[in-house]
Amino acid sequence: MVYSAWLGPFGWGIFFIGVVLAIILFAIKKKFYPVMYLISIATYIFTVGFIIDAFDFGKNLILTTLAISSIGFILIGLYIAHKFERLKDNFSEAIPARR
Numbered sequence: 646m647v648y649s650a651w652l653g654p655f656g657w658g659i660f661f662i663g664v665v666l667a668i669i670l671f672a673i674k675k676k677f678y679p680v681m682y683l684i685s686i687a688t689y690i691f692t693v694g695f696i697i698d699a700f701d702f703g704k705n706l707i708l709t710t711l712a713i714s715s716i717g718f719i720l721i722g723l724y725i726a727h728k729f730e731r732l733k734d735n736f737s738e739a740i741p742a743r744r
Contacts, residue, residue: 649698656691663687689714 667680693714697707 648695652695652698655694659687659691659694 663683663686667683670679670683671677693711696702696710702710
């Protein structure tokens with residue numbers, strides 16, 4: 646299977662932009678979770694670009710794929726947030742108070 650010529654530069658471009666923004670975010674925030682969010686977004690963008698190229702989607706199928714994946718990720722996020730809410734409450738109650 647032969648892929649488009651734009652797929653390689655697209656992937657490397659997304660990777661490079663993601664790395665630069667991750668370094669900037671880490672330097673500003675001093676926290677690791679924004680870096681992980683950025684990595685997941687860059688991976689998602691490249692995956693969508695690859696799927697669009699590999700399966701030669703038309704305009705309507707591209708929009709349908711993006712809508713279905715967005716709904717899927719929203720539902721997964723809600724499920725995980727609901728599942729770990731009790732765990733988070735128990736953890737915050739177990740932490741000793743500062744004086």
